Amino acid sequence: MKRLMAMLLALLLPAAALAGEGAWFYPALTLPHSEMQLLTDDQLDRIAALPSKEIHALVEAMFLAAAGVEEHAELKLWKTFRTEAEKEARGTENAAYRARTLPWLKAAFAPGNPAAEAEPAALRPAPTPEPTAAPLTQATAAEEQARAWTAEDSVAAFRDNVYGQKYLAQLETLGGTDARRCLAVTQAVIQRWLAELDHDRLAEANPHYQLWIYAPGMPIDYPVVQCSDNSYYLDRLFNRKKNPAGTLFVDCRNLPELQDPNTLIYGHHMRDGSMFHSLTDYDAGGFFEAHPFMVMISRDEIHLVEIFAGYVTDSRDHCYDIALSDEADMRAFVEAAQEKSDFNAHVEVDCRRDRLVTLSTCAYNFEKARCVVIGRLSRVWYRPWEME
Numbered sequence: 001m002k003r004l005m006a007m008l009l010a011l012l013l014p015a016a017a018l019a020g021e022g023a024w025f026y027p028a029l030t031l032p033h034s035e036m037q038l039l040t041d042d043q044l045d046r047i048a049a050l051p052s053k054e055i056h057a058l059v060e061a062m063f064l065a066a067a068g069v070e071e072h073a074e075l076k077l078w079k080t081f082r083t084e085a086e087k088e089a090r091g092t093e094n095a096a097y098r099a100r101t102l103p104w105l106k107a108a109f110a111p112g113n114p115a116a117e118a119e120p121a122a123l124r125p126a127p128t129p130e131p132t133a134a135p136l137t138q139a140t141a142a143e144e145q146a147r148a149w150t151a152e153d154s155v156a157a158f159r160d161n162v163y164g165q166k167y168l169a170q171l172e173t174l175g176g177t178d179a180r181r182c183l184a185v186t187q188a189v190i191q192r193w194l195a196e197l198d199h200d201r202l203a204e205a206n207p208h209y210q211l212w213i214y215a216p217g218m219p220i221d222y223p224v225v226q227c228s229d230n231s232y233y234l235d236r237l238f239n240r241k242k243n244p245a246g247t248l249f250v251d252c253r254n255l256p257e258l259q260d261p262n263t264l265i266y267g268h269h270m271r272d273g274s275m276f277h278s279l280t281d282y283d284a285g286g287f288f289e290a291h292p293f294m295v296m297i298s299r300d301e302i303h304l305v306e307i308f309a310g311y312v313t314d315s316r317d318h319c320y321d322i323a324l325s326d327e328a329d330m331r332a333f334v335e336a337a338q339e340k341s342d343f344n345a346h347v348e349v350d351c352r353r354d355r356l357v358t359l360s361t362c363a364y365n366f367e368k369a370r371c372v373v374i375g376r377l378s379r380v381w382y383r384p385w386e387m388e
Contacts, residue, residue, distance in 0.1 A: 014152060042245070048192065062108065065158050065163045065166070066101040066215070067216075067291070067292055068094060068097045068157075071288060071290035075287060077090070082187045084199070095159070099149065101157050104151050108190050110381045134188045152179045153182050208225040208227045209223055210256060212224065212298070214295045222247075222248050225250070226252065226256060230252050244268075246268050247274060248276070251322065259355075260324070260355070262333070262358055263357045265358070265359050265360070269361040279372075280371045282307075282310035283310070288342075291307070291309050292345065293307070296357070303378060307374070309373070311335075313371075315370060318333050319333070319337060319360075322346070331351040355376075356377060357375050357377055358372055358374045378387060
């Protein structure tokens with residue numbers, strides 16, 4: 001899928017707002033846990049010299065390897081399933097693979113602070129006591145095992161997957177001779193990729209700028225804004241000029257920087273496939289399997305988004321509530337979303353500490369229908385004081 005970042009910024013922003021292909025920095029290179037220190041100066045220089053197009057292709061390849069399936073092939077496969085049991089078996093298999101590759105994605109974005117998720121709980125505990133814990137089930141046991149997996153386990157999973165094998169072969173040409181050096185190359189590529197976004201200049205161009213959202217393999221690669229009026233960006237571009245395409249925006253009721261238990265982001269369903277049009281594709285069997293992740297990038301934090309629900313609804317749906325008061329309220333929210341979802345993501349949500357994001361666009365299934373896709377936020381990087 002084509003990337004829209006460079007084109008969009010070239011059209012909508014002053015040239016200085018994009019760092020460009022020549023920009024190169026390693027703010028995390030000298031931090032204690034950076035695997036990039038394993039690479040030689042020549043290897044780093046080679047990655048620095050790669051054109052933007054090749055860097056973007058490597059990032060796409062990483063997410064394809066992490067998902068383990070390709071969109072068209074997976075959609076074709078799911079059309080052959082005749083029973084729910086077949087779909088569930090395939091979904092479980094894919095989820096088990098993603099659990100092994102998830103540590104790789106987190107490590108790729110966190111070269112300097114691997115404990116990025118050690119943060120305070122987002123919600124107050126439920127007001128009523130929890131029941132006595134039930135015996136460990138097969139599902140929860142698998143989840144506990146997944147939490148112990150490492151980047152080395154991810155490489156082992158890649159070696160058993162056709163897309164993972166292709167990805168590792170690409171890393172090898174850049175110095176990825178073993179698991180640690182593969183991760184070092186990946187971290188360097190990610191840093192090169194992130195260098196194309198200058199958040200300070202984006203904020204100078206538009207003070208309403210909040211973050212950048214990127215969905216691998218999908219034409220969702222845009223800046224996200226927030227202001228006090230939810231109608232303002234319905235027909236204004238990032239440069240605030242009138243245009244029916246509008247701009248992706250955070251609900252004005254939300255706190256900035258994804259601080260709320262549920263952050264709402266809106267975008268138009270454009271007929272040309274841009275903006276949030278592709279969210280409606282999640283109702284197709286197999287589409288989620290190929291697109292289980294998104295990334296949200298701000299100046300001070302990076303969040304990996306694990307999609308866990310998607311469905312068509314209306315504006316009265318619980319998903320439009322941002323004031324989830326406690327753990328019980330969050331659990332009701334999550335269970336309702338999973339029950340209505342067009343797919344079973346097999347993603348465990350910690351209803352006490354996790355934060356969510358709900359992406360919303362128009363749908364045409366009935367009058368005033370809306371399509372929503374909901375994800376669990378994993379903070380995989382934050383700006384340490386050394387980088388201020």
